[in-house]
Amino acid sequence: MRLRNWLFRIFREVSLLFGFEEVDFPVLESEALFIRKAGEEIRDQLYCFEDRGNRRVALRPELTPSLARLVIQKGKSLSLPLKWFAIGQCWRYERMTRGRRREHYQWNMDIIGVPDVMAEAELISSIVTFFKRIGITASDVGFKISSRKVLQEVLRCYSIPENLFAKVCIIIDKIEKIPMDEIKKELKSAGVSEKAVEELLQVLSIKSLTKLEEILGSAGEAVADLKLLFSLAEKFGYSEWIEFDASVVRGLAYYTGIVFEGFDREGKLRAICGGGRYDRLLSTFGGDDLPACGFGFGDAVIIELLKDKGLLPEVNLEVENIVSALDVDLQGAAARVASILREKGQSVDLVLESKPLKWVFKRAARINAQRLILVGSSEWQRDMVSVKILSSGEQYEVKLDELE
Amino acid sequence: MRLRNWLFRIFREVSLLFGFEEVDFPVLESEALFIRKAGEEIRDQLYCFEDRGNRRVALRPELTPSLARLVIQKGKSLSLPLKWFAIGQCWRYERMTRGRRREHYQWNMDIIGVPDVMAEAELISSIVTFFKRIGITASDVGFKISSRKVLQEVLRCYSIPENLFAKVCIIIDKIEKIPMDEIKKELKSAGVSEKAVEELLQVLSIKSLTKLEEILGSAGEAVADLKLLFSLAEKFGYSEWIEFDASVVRGLAYYTGIVFEGFDREGKLRAICGGGRYDRLLSTFGGDDLPACGFGFGDAVIIELLKDKGLLPEVNLEVENIVSALDVDLQGAAARVASILREKGQSVDLVLESKPLKWVFKRAARINAQRLILVGSSEWQRDMVSVKILSSGEQYEVKLDELE
Numbered sequence: 030m031r032l033r034n035w036l037f038r039i040f041r042e043v044s045l046l047f048g049f050e051e052v053d054f055p056v057l058e059s060e061a062l063f064i065r066k067a068g069e070e071i072r073d074q075l076y077c078f079e080d081r082g083n084r085r086v087a088l089r090p091e092l093t094p095s096l097a098r099l100v101i102q103k104g105k106s107l108s109l110p111l112k113w114f115a116i117g118q119c120w121r122y123e124r125m126t127r128g129r130r131r132e133h134y135q136w137n138m139d140i141i142g143v144p145d146v147m148a149e150a151e152l153i154s155s156i157v158t159f160f161k162r163i164g165i166t167a168s169d170v171g172f173k174i175s176s177r178k179v180l181q182e183v184l185r186c187y188s189i190p191e192n193l194f195a196k197v198c199i200i201i202d203k204i205e206k207i208p209m210d211e212i213k214k215e216l217k218s219a220g221v222s223e224k225a226v227e228e229l230l231q232v233l234s235i236k237s238l239t240k241l242e243e244i245l246g247s248a249g250e251a252v253a254d255l256k257l258l259f260s261l262a263e264k265f266g267y268s269e270w271i272e273f274d275a276s277v278v279r280g281l282a283y284y285t286g287i288v289f290e291g292f293d294r295e296g297k298l299r300a301i302c303g304g305g306r307y308d309r310l311l312s313t314f315g316g317d318d319l320p321a322c323g324f325g326f327g328d329a330v331i332i333e334l335l336k337d338k339g340l341l342p343e344v345n346l347e348v349e350n351i352v353s354a355l356d357v358d359l360q361g362a363a364a365r366v367a368s369i370l371r372e373k374g375q376s377v378d379l380v381l382e383s384k385p386l387k388w389v390f391k392r393a394a395r396i397n398a399q400r401l402i403l404v405g406s407s408e409w410q411r412d413m414v415s416v417k418i419l420s421s422g423e424q425y426e427v428k429l430d431e432l433e
Numbered sequence: 434m435r436l437r438n439w440l441f442r443i444f445r446e447v448s449l450l451f452g453f454e455e456v457d458f459p460v461l462e463s464e465a466l467f468i469r470k471a472g473e474e475i476r477d478q479l480y481c482f483e484d485r486g487n488r489r490v491a492l493r494p495e496l497t498p499s500l501a502r503l504v505i506q507k508g509k510s511l512s513l514p515l516k517w518f519a520i521g522q523c524w525r526y527e528r529m530t531r532g533r534r535r536e537h538y539q540w541n542m543d544i545i546g547v548p549d550v551m552a553e554a555e556l557i558s559s560i561v562t563f564f565k566r567i568g569i570t571a572s573d574v575g576f577k578i579s580s581r582k583v584l585q586e587v588l589r590c591y592s593i594p595e596n597l598f599a600k601v602c603i604i605i606d607k608i609e610k611i612p613m614d615e616i617k618k619e620l621k622s623a624g625v626s627e628k629a630v631e632e633l634l635q636v637l638s639i640k641s642l643t644k645l646e647e648i649l650g651s652a653g654e655a656v657a658d659l660k661l662l663f664s665l666a667e668k669f670g671y672s673e674w675i676e677f678d679a680s681v682v683r684g685l686a687y688y689t690g691i692v693f694e695g696f697d698r699e700g701k702l703r704a705i706c707g708g709g710r711y712d713r714l715l716s717t718f719g720g721d722d723l724p725a726c727g728f729g730f731g732d733a734v735i736i737e738l739l740k741d742k743g744l745l746p747e748v749n750l751e752v753e754n755i756v757s758a759l760d761v762d763l764q765g766a767a768a769r770v771a772s773i774l775r776e777k778g779q780s781v782d783l784v785l786e787s788k789p790l791k792w793v794f795k796r797a798a799r800i801n802a803q804r805l806i807l808v809g810s811s812e813w814q815r816d817m818v819s820v821k822i823l824s825s826g827e828q829y830e831v832k833l834d835e836l837e
Contacts, residue, residue, distance in 0.1 A: 361667075
């Protein structure tokens with residue numbers, strides 16, 4: 030929990046540094062909110078059931094659909110652009126592996142209302158800032174960046190219908206997880222011709238923006254967006270963190286433009302985070318579309334990475350004072366001492382039972398107390414208590430009304 | 434969300450002031466953890482279902498059973514006493530009324546391993562500290578305090594079996610919610626004789642500790658515990674907040690000793706918080722019992738109370754700087770300025786699109802920005818930006834490397 034609080038504190042600090050506002054959504058949502066037809070992993074892993082009012086509900090597997098619902102609901106009352114962040118618990122019923130749990134938290138940052146690539150550049154900048162704050166460098170992690178428009182432009186060449194697009198993306202996202210033959214079979218049965226499959230796979234292997242421009246030409250949006258993003262990255266100062274990789278498509282159906290994922294350069298772990306532009310999500314819920322982009326950053330893989338790198342912080346218990354009566358009759362007096370200190374803003378672990386001094390010292394060490402305050406009868410009669418500074422061993426008596 | 438963060442921050446500050454450690458538990462638990470046979474409201478309001486692995490699971494309606502499970506699981510590795518707090522989301526499928534929602538948060542503080550009434554006294558002290566911090570006084574709220582041992586001693590007089598005890602408590606907890614005839618009927622059908630019912634109801638109407646002592650005698654634990662608590666309250670300094678009221682039993686089956694609830698003195702709202710001692714909960718889950726007590730404090734009723742008293746705090750958005758390019762070609766430059774400021778710890782709302790100055794000023798006002806930083810081409814050529822202090826209207830130019 031101390032580690033989690035540390036991590037979430039930095040999620041929060043970075044989000045606020047970027048001027049984002051914190052939001053949250055219900056954990057329990059209508060199941061329909063999460064059901065899309067593109068065959069995403071996420072859909073088969075829903076924790077869903079019927080509630081006592083016969084509604085189909087689900088524990089949220091991600092936060093973005095709830096955000097979309099809220100934006101539609103609030104409608105014109107919102108001043109755009111929205112810059113929202115959330116740190117929310119999500120559930121997926123799946124096989125548990127390293128960095129993959131059924132219950133986990135996700136840090137999300139989303140920008141609603143900005144069509145420009147500046148928005149994606151800003152989001153990646155915030156993640157880089159986060160990495161720096163926890164001691165992760167550009168030689169530890171990087172971002173693979175592409176755009177769904179790359180695929181779209183290839184598919185358009187082969188007159189593959191738009192409505193197959195999300196499905197094709199989901200299949201392609203599995204490239205590193207299942208054998209290539211399987212990928213080809215799935216693409217063909219989705220209705221992509223053999224020739225298109227071959228060209229698609231070739232384009233996906235491109236790792237250079239220049240090469241991509243040679244193949245797609247420079248007229249399309251895919252290349253223009255990506256070139257702009259790489260030039261903005263230079264201004265933001267994180268060029269060394271990012272690389273173009275056409276194979277990145279991300280596994281969620283709703284992305285429409287730039288997509289990115291954070292990965293560890295040693296290649297030992299799953300993606301650390303991922304995001305992209307989703308300009309057409311709102312209309313799938315019956316709202317008017319708004320340009321939007323965002324990312325999700327889980328709390329599990331990053332902890333594995335920090336462990337591997339020896340970067341986990343020390344997070345100790347820290348209570349300023351421990352207060353103990355030396356005599357059971359003085360417990361009320363000890364309570365008074367604790368109250369006085371707390372009123373002055375000092376944290377106090379009050380010993381609630383009659384315990385031997387040895388026990389009190391052990392407890393003091395466990396909670397990293399700075400001071401031990403003992404309430405003994407001879408001092409108490411003079412309205413005094415005994416104070417021991419635990420780091421130095423220094424000991425003295427203090428008048429009750431001078432205690433602070 | 435800003436209000437929630439404010440409230441939770443104070444929950445957290447007070448808990449840490451008392452030397453408590455933060456914990457959390459799974460939202461989704463085995464259903465069995467929450468099923469007790471005493472007929473509590475909570476049981477009929479469970480959000481429960483079967484997961485994909487055919488396990489009966491439930492969204493937690495409260496935190497204490499999970500805490501008990503964890504304590505049993507950790508066993509001897511824990512150093513007692515534990516002083517734990519949690520701020521956790523809980524679910525109950527129930528009719529929604531003022532201060533009562535299906536999804537809500539509960540602040541819990543628990544002390545495990547202390548049999549002495551000092552523990553209960555410490556818990557109430559922490560709640561009083563919380564009230565003071567948010568501006569609530571002893572003339573706004575109070576605590577009704579009793580002990581389950583009062584009932585137990587009355588029931589023992591009538592040789593009513595121990596195993597009926599929890600059930601009787603649950604019935605009695607409904608006294609202010611359903612008609613008295615109904616209460617009597619339920620008690621009788623639970624197996625309490627007519628004579629015992631009458632005496633029970635009479636004892637429950639007692640509001641004075643002296644009167645209680647007259648009836649129960651001073652030999653029993655009930656009177657001794659309560660007298661000790663009231664004397665400790667004086668030392669802690671919150672006597673004016675508490676009163677004895679035999680009718681308080683609380684609606685959870687597992688309480689065994691002191692019980693208390695916070696109420697608004699105007700009597701407009703449901704209980705604000707409630708807690709007590711539950712020394713025998715662990716054994717109901719197959720563990721060895723440990724003395725324990727704790728409280729739950731919801732996030733809904735307190736907000737209603739603060740509203741009524743006009744004590745809701747102002748919680749505004751606050752971003753230190755807003756940075757905008759005056760020209761679309763300078764957006765990269767604006768990104769660089771934002772990055773420099775953020776590296777110095779300054780929060781920045783970066784304008785991500787080309788917007789008219791009027792729009793930028795409106796946005797600056799909305800987020801309560803202190804400074805507006807404009808990146809224009811003539812200044813930029815000289816490596817400078819224009820800074821406007823928004824409170825005073827003062828405006829000046831600053832070298833980029835002198836910006837902080």
